Amino acid sequence: MTYPDEVVTFTIGQVANLKKISTYTLRYYDEKGLLPKVMRDQNGTRHFTREDLQWLDMIKCLKNTGMTLEQIKYFVDSTYQGAKTLEQRIELLKNQVEKIKLTILEQQNYIEQINKKIKILTNEK
Template sequence: MTITEVSRKYDLSQDTLRYYERIGLIPSVNRNKSGIRDYTEEDCRWIEFIKCMRSAGLPIEILIEYVSLFQQGDETIETRKELLIEQRKLLIEKMEEMKKTIERLDYKIERYEQTIAPKEKELKRTDN
């Protein structure tokens, strides 16, 4: 796949794809005879993984470390696993914080609705 096709498929700009490759976030992409990037299925799986992790809020530095460890081979499996476990733990903590924030927002919205509802009833009575 060309960079244009990959850009469309994953809704990432071509500049972002080049940047991810340049900083080692995705392994180097092969090029065809004309020097144009030729993304393989494996490259696309990396892009999908990185996009998913980034949308969850994982820092680029952590993902670069993960990719680097992956490229070092099977002797880093345990380290990679621990890195992912730690990131999962942090995401769960973040989700709990977000859940508390949502609960607080729900409470505030409910309070406003309780304040507004009597006023709306009063307006309806005076409109008749």
Template sequence: MTITEVSEQFALSADTLRYYERIGLIPPVTRNKSGVRDYGEEDIKWVEFIKCMRSAGMPIETLIEYVNMFRQGEVTKQARKELLIGERKALIKRIQEMQETLARLDKKIAAYDEKVCIK
């Protein structure tokens, strides 16, 4: 796939994809004879993983650490798992905070509804 196709598929700009490659979040993408990036299946899996983790709020620095450990192989398996467990805990906390915020918004909206219905 070309960078344009990957960009459209994942709703990421081509600049973002180049940035992810430059900082090592995705491996260097092979290029065709013309020098154009040609994303393969493994590249696509990395882009999908990175986008998912970023959507979950994982910092780029943490992702770089994870990817570097992944590239070191099996010896980092436990460390990678622990990193992901830590991020999972942080995500659960953010979800709880968002649920509390949602409840507060619902309460505030209901208060406005009550005032509007009274008049």
């Protein structure tokens, strides 16, 4: 039962299921400062909000596009420093998009390279 002004939250196990990330990893990310807003109750138990889940999506996105956790932490920290880092964060994200575009080009080259090899092997038959 949730009252109008109550915030829906999730335990670490629920988040693990929803986002397919182990509880170990979630605690590790929290420890590393990647999830600075996660609430705790009087027992010390974590309660993740929808906003925290969105952060997890952002972390996944940046991580899977080649950022280290250290770089992601830098972005998270910037965010919590507020408006004065806004330009910087926009720049960082634009930069990341450019990096991803380069990776895609690189991957396309690798496809061509492998296709050439496939052709050579096919001719050996």
